Amino acid sequence: MGSTDSGAFRRMLRKLTSDVDVLDADDLSETSEKSGAQRASDCACGQEVTMQGRLRSVEFCPEDDSAAQLQAELYDGTEGVTLVWMGRRRIPGIEPGRTMRVRGRISVKDGQKVLYNPYYEICQAQ
Template structure:
């Protein structure tokens, strides 16, 4: 019983003293692993990937010739930029939403990117 109490106190102390963003990233990475999705840090350019994560940012570029929606998906390990070409807005694609995405991982200016990914909305964070 005392051993379990020590473990609880240790976890509680860690939660109260560590960086909130770091804890959030760790929890997100663990939940992604539990679903069987690939971790962004393990994926390489050119691979077909299935990832799960939370949208950290969403922006729309509504120029008539180059309409795009860009979002940053974070799974707790690495960010991946999602780009939907030819779209001005996508209902449900909002900061804080969780997604499951599938597509071919590319590279844009040294960053991981997936163009026109298939996606499923999974709910709020």
């Protein structure tokens, strides 16, 4: 058995024995990296970033009328980033399970990475 055969066998064995969430995270991370996006785990506060991942959750957070915001968690397979659109109650197409590409400047709030009012593109399902 050659080295390429054993590598293919190891990958197949890993897919058969790994947790579905781990495999999904690996696929998300690989897709994100191939698209040229940065890994969320590598991004630092103040950095201008482009990331791609899947929305895990979307919720409207009405603190009061002037501070209403739509929040979503984007997961790229390495780490989650909170997306916050100030003054928005809903954005068509922004829903859990959607794959998105976002761009903005990373902030950190309560130890969580955040992108405020990011530029976004909804990607076609892979």
